[in-house]
Amino acid sequence: MDASTPDARRPATDPGTRIVVAMSGGVDSSLAAALLVEQGYDVIGVSMRLWEGSDEATESGCCSLDDFLDARRVAEQLGIPFYVMDFRAAFGSAVVDQFVTEYRRGRTPNPCARCNQFVKFGAFWDRARELGATAIATGHYARTTAGPEGAELQCGVDADKDQSYFLFAVDCEVLARTLFPIGAMTKAAVRAEAARRGLPVAAKPDSQEVCFAPRSTYAAFVERRPSAEPLRPGVIVDDGGAELARHEGVHRFTIGQRHGLGIGGGAPRYVTGIDAERGVVRVGAAAGVMADGLVATEANWLAPIPRPGTRVGVKIRSRGAPLPARIARADRQSFSVIADDGMRAVTPGQAAVLYDGARVLGGGWIVSAVGAVSRSGDLQVAMASAARPDDQAS
Amino acid sequence: MIYLDHNATAPLRREAREAMLRHLGATVGNASSAHGGGRAARAALERGRRDLAAAVGGQPSEVVITSGGTESNNLALFGSVPEPQDAHLVVSPIEHASVLGPVRELERRGAQVTWLSVDGEGRIRPDDVGAALRPETALVSIGWANNEIGTVQPIAGISAVCRARGVRLHVDAAQALGKLPVDAGLVDLCTLSAHKLGGPIGVGALIVRRGMTLRPLCFGGEQERGRRPGTENVAGVVGFAAALAARAASSAELTALRERLWTGVAAIGEIRRYSPVTDCLPNTLNVGFSGVRGEALVAALDLEGVAVSVGSACAAGSAEPSHVLRAIGCNDAEAAGGVRFSLGCDTTEAEIDAAVAAVRRVIDRIRTVADRSNLEGAAPSAPRVNPIGIARTGSRPTVE
Numbered sequence: 001m002d003a004s005t006p007d008a009r010r011p012a013t014d015p016g017t018r019i020v021v022a023m024s025g026g027v028d029s030s031l032a033a034a035l036l037v038e039q040g041y042d043v044i045g046v047s048m049r050l051w052e053g054s055d056e057a058t059e060s061g062c063c064s065l066d067d068f069l070d071a072r073r074v075a076e077q078l079g080i081p082f083y084v085m086d087f088r089a090a091f092g093s094a095v096v097d098q099f100v101t102e103y104r105r106g107r108t109p110n111p112c113a114r115c116n117q118f119v120k121f122g123a124f125w126d127r128a129r130e131l132g133a134t135a136i137a138t139g140h141y142a143r144t145t146a147g148p149e150g151a152e153l154q155c156g157v158d159a160d161k162d163q164s165y166f167l168f169a170v171d172c173e174v175l176a177r178t179l180f181p182i183g184a185m186t187k188a189a190v191r192a193e194a195a196r197r198g199l200p201v202a203a204k205p206d207s208q209e210v211c212f213a214p215r216s217t218y219a220a221f222v223e224r225r226p227s228a229e230p231l232r233p234g235v236i237v238d239d240g241g242a243e244l245a246r247h248e249g250v251h252r253f254t255i256g257q258r259h260g261l262g263i264g265g266g267a268p269r270y271v272t273g274i275d276a277e278r279g280v281v282r283v284g285a286a287a288g289v290m291a292d293g294l295v296a297t298e299a300n301w302l303a304p305i306p307r308p309g310t311r312v313g314v315k316i317r318s319r320g321a322p323l324p325a326r327i328a329r330a331d332r333q334s335f336s337v338i339a340d341d342g343m344r345a346v347t348p349g350q351a352a353v354l355y356d357g358a359r360v361l362g363g364g365w366i367v368s369a370v371g372a373v374s375r376s377g378d379l380q381v382a383m384a385s386a387a388r389p390d391d392q393a394s
Numbered sequence: 395m396i397y398l399d400h401n402a403t404a405p406l407r408r409e410a411r412e413a414m415l416r417h418l419g420a421t422v423g424n425a426s427s428a429h430g431g432g433r434a435a436r437a438a439l440e441r442g443r444r445d446l447a448a449a450v451g452g453q454p455s456e457v458v459i460t461s462g463g464t465e466s467n468n469l470a471l472f473g474s475v476p477e478p479q480d481a482h483l484v485v486s487p488i489e490h491a492s493v494l495g496p497v498r499e500l501e502r503r504g505a506q507v508t509w510l511s512v513d514g515e516g517r518i519r520p521d522d523v524g525a526a527l528r529p530e531t532a533l534v535s536i537g538w539a540n541n542e543i544g545t546v547q548p549i550a551g552i553s554a555v556c557r558a559r560g561v562r563l564h565v566d567a568a569q570a571l572g573k574l575p576v577d578a579g580l581v582d583l584c585t586l587s588a589h590k591l592g593g594p595i596g597v598g599a600l601i602v603r604r605g606m607t608l609r610p611l612c613f614g615g616e617q618e619r620g621r622r623p624g625t626e627n628v629a630g631v632v633g634f635a636a637a638l639a640a641r642a643a644s645s646a647e648l649t650a651l652r653e654r655l656w657t658g659v660a661a662i663g664e665i666r667r668y669s670p671v672t673d674c675l676p677n678t679l680n681v682g683f684s685g686v687r688g689e690a691l692v693a694a695l696d697l698e699g700v701a702v703s704v705g706s707a708c709a710a711g712s713a714e715p716s717h718v719l720r721a722i723g724c725n726d727a728e729a730a731g732g733v734r735f736s737l738g739c740d741t742t743e744a745e746i747d748a749a750v751a752a753v754r755r756v757i758d759r760i761r762t763v764a765d766r767s768n769l770e771g772a773a774p775s776a777p778r779v780n781p782i783g784i785a786r787t788g789s790r791p792t793v794e
Contacts, residue, residue: 044697049712068711083693084712086730129763130690131697 015040019179020128021137022120023047023082025070027201028139031194032181036137037078044131045075045082048124050091050115051212070201077199085127087119094118096212096225103222103251104229106276107349110166110365111210117169117300125174135177142167143183144175151176153302153360158186165318168353168363169300222251234279236263239272239288250276256289256345270345289345292371293328293338296352296364303361305330306354313355314339316346316366322355328370335364343369396700396745396752400590400677401541401569401736406633407592413636414594414629425626426617435628442631449638450571450578450586452601458608458618459631462598463568463587464492465611469600469622470564470583471496473608474533479504481532484561486510486518488545488718489537493566497535510536515670516543516722520551527559534563538570542705542718542734544669544678546574553580562606568598572642573675582606588630592739593637597630643739648676651737651746655679658750662757668719668732677738680705682719682731686760689713691733691753694760698752703734 021033023045036043047068068084075082095115102109120138128136141156142164150172156162170178182190187206194202213221223231231249238244244263247253252260257271261283272288274281294316306312306327313322314337323343328336337352346369353363397405417438423431425439440454447454460466471493475481478500485497487509501507508526510518523534534556539546549565556563564583567576572591578584584601588594600622602608608621615623656679659665664684669675683691688704689712695702705716715729724732735749 046693072711081693081697083689083696085689085693086712086714126763127690130687130760131694132759 016042017135018042018044018131018133019135019137020044020046020124020131020133022124022139023071023075024139024207025067025074025201025204026139026207027194027199027204028141028182028190030071030074030139030199030201031190031197032137032139032179033074033080034078034194034197034199035181036179037080043078043080044133045071045078045080046124046127046131047071047082047084048087048091048119049084050087050119051096052088070204073200087123087127090123091115091119094122097227099210099213100222100225100227101229102349103218104227104231104249104276105349106232106250106253106274108254108347109349110351111212113166113169113351116167117171121167121170121174121178125177135179136174137179137181139182140167140180141183141187142180144178144180149304151178151302154183155355155358155360156180156183161187163318164360165315165351165353165363168302168351168360169298170302171300172302175302219249219252223249232276232279234281236261236281236283238269239282239284244283247279247281250274250279250281253281255347290342291344291346291369292342293325293336294343294346294352294369295334295336295367297334297367299330299332299334299362299364301332301362303356303359305332306335306361312337312361313357314343315353315355316343316350322353327354334367336370338370346370396749398735398737398741398745398749399701399703400738401675401734402703403589403595404592404738405740406589406594407637407640409640410593410633410637414633417629417632421628425628435626438632439626439628442628442635445635445639446586446599446631447601449635450567450576450584450601452578452584453604455619456578456601456604458600458602458621459626460598460600460622461596461627462589463490463566463585466568466585466587466598466600467492467564467566468496469608469611470585471500471533471535472611473621474562474564474583474606475500475505476609480530481505482508482528482530484508484510484523484526484531484534486512486536486547487721488512488516488540488542489535490541490566490568493535493537494717505532512545512721514722516540516545516718517670517673518547518552520548520555523552524555524559527555527561531559531561534561536563536565538565538567538576539574539675540718541569542716542732543680543722544569544675546570546673546675548673549580556582569675572638573645573648573677578603583608588634588637591637591642592640593634594630597627597634599634641739643677643741645676648737648739648741651741651743652676652679652735654743655735655737655746655750656681658746659753662754666728668722668724675736677741678734678736680719680732680734682724682728682733683757683760684731686731686757687713688716688731688733690760691756694756695749695752698756700749700752703736704730705732705734 019036019041023029033043033045072082095111099109099111125136140163141158141161143154144151155164191202233249235243236245236247253271253274255271269283270289272282272284308327308329310327312325314325315322323339325337325339328338348366350366351363352366354361421434423435425435443454443457447457483505510522512518536547538549562582565581566585568585568587568590570576571586578601582603587598610621612623617623617626666682668680669678692702692704704713705718715726716732719729719732
């Protein structure tokens with residue numbers, strides 16, 4: 001079936017090329033490895049030990065001993081060498097510590113995108129080259145194609161599973177050496193092909209959570225993990241600044257949050273702002289979480305830097321279609337973008353990813369909303385403020 | 395494949411395999427049964443026991459057959475300290491996990507533990523053992539030879555100190571047996587393992603000097619004088635004894651091969667030798683290449699057809715920084731960088747030379763790889779500007 005064939009135009013991946021596949025023990029990466037073996041590559045499986053899960057009775061998330069055993073079993077069935085390698089140090093500092101610091105600063109981190117940037121397409125690429133590989137592969141739902149300026153990142157074909165949002169920060173040099181063997185398949189097709197090959201993980205449930213902390217335990221995790229950043233308890237206030245309640249820390253809130261505010265009764269209220277320094281969480285009506293656009297920093301470009309006025313799609317969370325928008329300002333480090341119909345819950349710390357159709361142009365980490373609150377204000381004002389060069393929040 | 399991982403397990407010796415197959419083909423019976431088959435099994439068992447005892451200078455009645463080194467160590471430690479509350483233990487910090495685990499458990503149950511210090515080669519001074527002893531010391535536990543770096547301890551001197559003070563001495567000789575003369579008469583409890591010297595996996599022994607009381611771990615049978623109940627693994631004992639009797643490589647031969655290996659890999663450069671040059675297992679060479687993770691070197695060499703190991707691994711199979719290397723003064727990066735080559739009686743000069751060539755190829759490659767997440771993993775560096783990644787202390791990416 002042609003959907004299983006990696007793009008034939010890709011460089012440096014002739015049959016026989018040594019490719020290291022990141023194998024989690026799930027169906028996606030297992031089928032990715034199987035397809036590469038069938039295509040004649042010299043495939044090596046590596047499971048990344050990211051976290052302590054494998055030493056404990058952690059059955060959920062990744063890095064459990066069972067996941068490694070699943071990956072090992074698939075590798076054995078495929079007849080490929082398989083190793084478990086230790087990435088705990090890189091993962092702990094680049095992903096977990098940052099996760100905790102961000103929450104404690106009143107921001108909402110995106111650990112999966114950080115992990116891709118620094119671990120799966122960072123340290124893992126280094127390990128792969130140590131093994132003599134010239135390319136890596138993962139089971140992500142995304143595609144790469146060869147373009148005039150190098151590799152281009154495209155959405156996965158399965159819109160429900162597309163993971164391109166989490167891949168915006170991957171170094172373009174590494175992307176050029178990356179294969180996504182299942183990116184042109186749907187999840188259903190992946191499961192069917194895995195079953196057809198008798199892979200033992202064909203029916204294994206998908207992982208749903210951040211691998212090191214189930215969502216319901218984020219707050220406790222952030223409180224427990226040692227950090228140089230203090231916890232910041234304080235007050236919840238309304239639009240007028242009146243105190244509504246006290247809270248145990250800004251890390252327990254995210255922009256747009258409605259539940260768990262401890263201020264029941266009356267019209268629905270949403271978190272509209274977090275001032276971590278003062279420990280203040282501001283809540284208000286739904287309109288208060290609308291903004292014109294956003295400012296993002298630490299940009300990573302996978303295409304030429306777009307000019308002001310360029311029409312783009314922008315995603316500020318993994319779910320949903322990109323919002324129609326245009327670039328207000330962009331340079332190597334940062335950009336501002338204004339959505340045609342505004343944005344809901346622009347959340348500092350999350351990724352803002354820019355699309356041209358299915359292609360990922362690049363992205364950055366959200367620092368602030370633009371035109372928040374004053375949705376009725378003049379767009380020109382918003383554009384002007386978005387174009388200010390002082391993007392850095394602090 | 396060039397097999398240089400004999401300290402993990404040695405290939406089953408032909409002599410052991412043949413003796414086991416002969417026994418398994420000819421004998422039907424439980425060694426405790428009164429009939430002819432049972433008597434034959436019992437005879438084979440006791441023959442093996444006599445051979446084992448003779449090989450280490452002990453008496454047959456002192457040999458307790460176990461499932462291997464781990465069980466022997468557990469039996470020695472838990473069996474010697476039935477009442478851990480306030481009991482005192484003196485232990486070497488570079489022991490195998492099957493000693494450290496029971497010691498930590500005894501500590502949890504109330505025992506006091508004095509961890510001995512080791513020098514830069516992992517060696518313990520008998521005087522330090524003497525200084526650590528207390529009136530309530532229940533046991534001293536020290537490995538005869540270290541599994542990771544090969545250091546051989548001055549057991550005669552340690553024995554003299556313990557004997558003079560009347561303190562029980564347990565020695566784990568799993569790695570020493572077959573590579574060094576092991577005189578169990580020097581110690582009170584001596585752990586042996588079959589598969590480290592080419593016997594089968596799943597059988598070992600604890601030599602318990604006459605007069606030593608030992609509380610069993612298991613109850614429910616009179617086998618091994620009640621010290622280790624359960625139907626005896628007769629074929630295992632037969633294989634163990636046969637492997638011990640097989641001609642082993644001489645210490646001089648192994649040492650010459652090991653030094654050939656050292657000379658070869660040392661020429662690659664930026665290497666540190668963790669194994670001592672003298673008073674070391676003749677087959678063992680543990681080294682670290684600067685800037686190279688042990689698990690990366692092990693995997694890369696596996697792909698080149700050379701089997702070696704890092705010191706210790708987690709349940710999933712990835713490397714852990716070696717507690718042995720830490721104990722001899724290595725930092726975290728160095729402790730994650732040690733790789734152990736352990737030779738066997740079938741290792742040839744040609745294999746050593748081929749292994750050296752493979753190590754050179756792999757080290758050259760690894761050293762060209764930019765290392766974005768430095769060995770300490772303290773922080774990922776900023777996105778690469780220089781693809782060779784000279785800056786190992788790259789700054790933490792910031793978001794503020």
